[in-house]
Amino acid sequence: MPRRAPTALLPAVLSLLLLAAAPPPPALAQDGSFPQLTGRVVDEAEVLQPATEMALIDLLASHEAAGGAQVVVVTLSNLRGIAIADYGQRLARAWGLGAESEAPGVLLIVAPNERAVRIEIGPGLEGLTAAVAQTVIEREILPAARAGDFDRALLGGTRAIIAALSGGYIASPPPAESLAESSLARIVVFAIAAFYLAALA
DSSP states (O other): OOOOOOGGGHHHHHHHHHHHHSOOOTTTOOTTTSOOOOSSEEETTOOSOHHHHHHHHHHHHHHHHTTOOOEEEEEOSOOTTSOHHHHHHHHHHHTTOSTTOSSOOEEEEEEGGGTEEEEEEOTTOSSOOHHHHHHHIIIIIHHHHHTTOHHHHHHHHHHHHHHHHTTOOOOOOOOHHHHHHHHHHHHHHHHHHHHHHHHHO
């Protein structure tokens, strides 16, 4: 007679079968995690006017024709539950712009619903450092994006990225509200310092 498997092993066997049949978690799923690379501009979130999209395509095509690194602008309807920094790295690899790519480039990523922006920089690119990218986000993209003007935000951000890649980027002045906050902070610091000095006198 054939030997029967011990009853104690059945729960473990069933657990393994269920794990094998279960779909991968969203953060690790490959199919459907990323939009398709259909061109220099991928407006999945549908926040760009057609004229703006064409202007971005022409701008990026001229940049590439002049020997510049590939730059892709992408807006996302959502981040699929992934932090934008992690998503940007995965998207760059999926689109062939990652560390192993022979032609590293730049991704300008905007997720309006999550209010998230990232500039993913390929290795070996000069001019566009992480610090410069953060300045581009804060000075050129966020002010317009916060006002709901994604056309201006992405055009300004793209022009700044191209300028940075050629070493010619000059940051715009900080927004007026940032200057006001900075001035208020200085006033508070001076007031606190004056209070302590008066208390010590």
